[in-house]
Every structure is written in structure tokens, then in C-alpha cells.
Amino acid sequence: MTAYVFPGQGAQFSGMGKELYEESAKAKELFDKANEILGFEITKIMFEGTAEDLKETNVTQPAVYLHSVIKALCADEFKADMVAGHSLGEFSSLVVAGVLSFEDGLRLVAQRADAMQKACEINPSTMAAVLRLDDAKVEEICAAVAEETGEVVVAANYNCPGQLVISGSNKGIEIACEKMKEAGAKRALVLPVGGAFHSPLMEPAREQLAAAIENTTFNEPTCPIYQNVTAKPSTDVATIKTNLIAQLTAPVRWTQSVQNMVADGATSFVECGPGKVLQGLVNKISSEVETSGI
Structure with missing residues (x-):
């Protein structure tokens, strides 16, 4: 069985999507539609912007989403037996599995980015890799x-x-990093991120996103979606919504998701989107599966 996986924030790179835009009429149409929906030329930033330009949360999240989803929608052969996405990537997986339309997925991602940015401003905070x-x-x-x-x-x-990322207040993360090193961690490194994603400090963003999700049409998926919050397959629309809302303040259980997908028959993982980060993680989680990208 083939599992398609979709990356999250941090996978972006300067020039992302440009080749796709120039080579595919369908991709061009979708990118142009995205500019209209967002109200600014995200394609200009994706294709010509610097790495610094792409770091802005309200740019990064829609950019990674667009690159991932458009790649999937324009692929010659796309047959997923199961899907999963890392954090932001879960929205990409929902579109590809037919739960959300391309347009609604983009609107939710834009609202998510805006809500997370506001939450970061309310509670200065950070994350660290252990x-x-x-x-x-x-x-x-x-x-x-x-x-x-x-x-x-x-x-x-x-x-x-x-490899586990921790999240919290600036002071809390600083103290925790020292204790992680004392306990034998090879590294405990504060990450260059805007805030404490997937922690209780994202509660204001969760509330804002919950309202947007409740006002969006969700359809039955064409295949199981292994969601971050539970690491288990979901096909029920109400469950998918609940887990998606909880995702902002709950941990991303990527290790457990991949383990469950393998246990349920996945033999091949295809990463769809910018970079190869997820292929590397999947290989570290299971040595028995094949990984590739499109």
C-alpha cells in the first residue's frame, strides 16, 4: 500500500513552485487562483523572494500548502491508500483525500497562519529540538x-x-534545554520559530481556527487520514474536524502515525511537497519501507 505524506512549515525554499507554474497549465491556473483568494501575489514571493521573505508565517504556510497540493493535483498518477501531513501538512492531506476543496483548504491555511501569528504576539514563546x-x-x-x-x-x-521538539514559554524552554543536556541529550537547541506551536500557548489561535473550520464544508475522505493528534486513521468527518481543531494545542505524533501506517500495510511512502524532510524521518522510523518524492 502507498502512503502519501505532506510536509509542514520549514520545508519552504526560494523559487519553490516556479517550475511547476511554468510547465503546467493546470498548476498555473491554481497558483493564479491562489493569488486571488489570498489578496496578494504569493507566487511572486515563492518564485522570487528570499529565504527571509518566505519565513513570514502568513507566507510560509500558504506557500508550503500550495506547493504540496498543486504537485499532487498535477501528478500523472496519484493513488493514495492512506495519507498524513506533518502539522500544516495535514491540511494538504485533507485536500488530496477529497475532504476539503483546494479553495477552502487555502482559506483555512491562511486563517490558521493569521491566528498563529496573533497568538505568538500575545504570548512570546519558542520551541527547541532535543x-x-x-x-x-x-x-x-x-x-x-x-x-x-x-x-x-x-x-x-x-x-x-x-528527535523530539519541545514547545513553551521562552524561560521554560531555556530551563528545559539545560536539564535535557544534563540528562544526556546530544543537543537541546532553541529553534528560530515565531512561537510555541502545538502547545497550550496556541489556545487563542485554536479558538479562531475552530470558528473557521465549523463554517467550512468537509466531505467524506477517499482514503484514511492519519491525524497528528491521535496518530490513528480517521474517515469520519466529525472526528476529522475535532482533531484538526485540537491540533494547534496538541502534539504532532508523527513517529506514532508512521508506525501505525506501517502496521496497517503501508510499504511505500511518497512525500509530496517541498524538500525531503519527511522521507528522512520515515526512514528513521521504519527501515522496512521505501520512500520517494514527487
């Missing part, structure tokens, strides 16, 4: 720091064994 430390130990340290200091510190992205 390498080569057992997941249970990372969770234990996060809980201990939170209890001792009253700061927010949680496990946010279970990327692969030995």
Missing part, C-alpha cells in the same frame, strides 16, 4: 520544569526516535 534522548525522559523533564517553575513546557513534535 536530540538523542528517550521520549519518556523528555516528557518527564518537561513536566518537572512546568511544575517547578509554573512555565509552559510540553512535548510538541514527535518527529522520529531520538
Whole structure:
């Protein structure tokens, strides 16, 4: 069985989508439609902007979404037995599985980016990558720091064994990083991100996104979607909505999602979108599967 996976924020690069735009009439039509929906020329920033230009949350998220979804919609052969997306990538997977239209998916992603940006301004916060430390130990340290200091510190992205991203207040993350190193982590490195994604500090964004999701049409998926919040396959529309709303304040269980997809029969993982980050993570999670990209 073939699983299609979609990357999240951080996979962007300068010039992304330009080749697709120039070579495919369908891609050009979709990119042009995106400019209209967003109310600014995102294609100009994607094709000609600097890495710094692409870092803005209100640009990054729609840009990665567009690159991923348009690649999938323009692929000659696209037959997914199951899909999953990392954080933002979950929206791409929902479009490809027929749950959301291209237009509605883009509108939700734009609203998500706006809501997250506002939440970051309300609560200055950050994230850090912890390498080569057992997941249970990372969770234990996060809980201990939170209890001792009253700061927010949680496990946010279970990327692969030995790579877990934590999220929280600036002070909480600083203290947690020191304790992770003391506990034997190879590295505990603060990331250059705008805020504490996938933590309780994103609650204002969750509320804003929830209202947008409730006002959007969701359809039955054409294949199971392994959602970040549960790492389990979803086909029920109400469940998909609930998990999508919870995603902003809950951890991304990527390791567990891939493990469950493999257990359910996935033998091949195809990454659809910019970069090869997910292929690398999948290979670290399971050595038995094939990985490729389109």
C-alpha cells in the first residue's frame, strides 16, 4: 500500500513552485487562483523572494500548502491508500483525500497562519529540538520544569526516535534545554520559530481556527487520514474536524502515525511537497519501507 505524506512549515525554499507554474497549465491556473483568494501575489514571493521573505508565517504556510497540493493535483498518477501531513501538512492531506476543496483548504491555511501569528504576539514563546534522548525522559523533564517553575513546557513534535521538539514559554524552554543536556541529550537547541506551536500557548489561535473550520464544508475522505493528534486513521468527518481543531494545542505524533501506517500495510511512502524532510524521518522510523518524492 502507498502512503502519501505532506510536509509542514520549514520545508519552504526560494523559487519553490516556479517550475511547476511554468510547465503546467493546470498548476498555473491554481497558483493564479491562489493569488486571488489570498489578496496578494504569493507566487511572486515563492518564485522570487528570499529565504527571509518566505519565513513570514502568513507566507510560509500558504506557500508550503500550495506547493504540496498543486504537485499532487498535477501528478500523472496519484493513488493514495492512506495519507498524513506533518502539522500544516495535514491540511494538504485533507485536500488530496477529497475532504476539503483546494479553495477552502487555502482559506483555512491562511486563517490558521493569521491566528498563529496573533497568538505568538500575545504570548512570546519558542520551541527547541532535543536530540538523542528517550521520549519518556523528555516528557518527564518537561513536566518537572512546568511544575517547578509554573512555565509552559510540553512535548510538541514527535518527529522520529531520538528527535523530539519541545514547545513553551521562552524561560521554560531555556530551563528545559539545560536539564535535557544534563540528562544526556546530544543537543537541546532553541529553534528560530515565531512561537510555541502545538502547545497550550496556541489556545487563542485554536479558538479562531475552530470558528473557521465549523463554517467550512468537509466531505467524506477517499482514503484514511492519519491525524497528528491521535496518530490513528480517521474517515469520519466529525472526528476529522475535532482533531484538526485540537491540533494547534496538541502534539504532532508523527513517529506514532508512521508506525501505525506501517502496521496497517503501508510499504511505500511518497512525500509530496517541498524538500525531503519527511522521507528522512520515515526512514528513521521504519527501515522496512521505501520512500520517494514527487
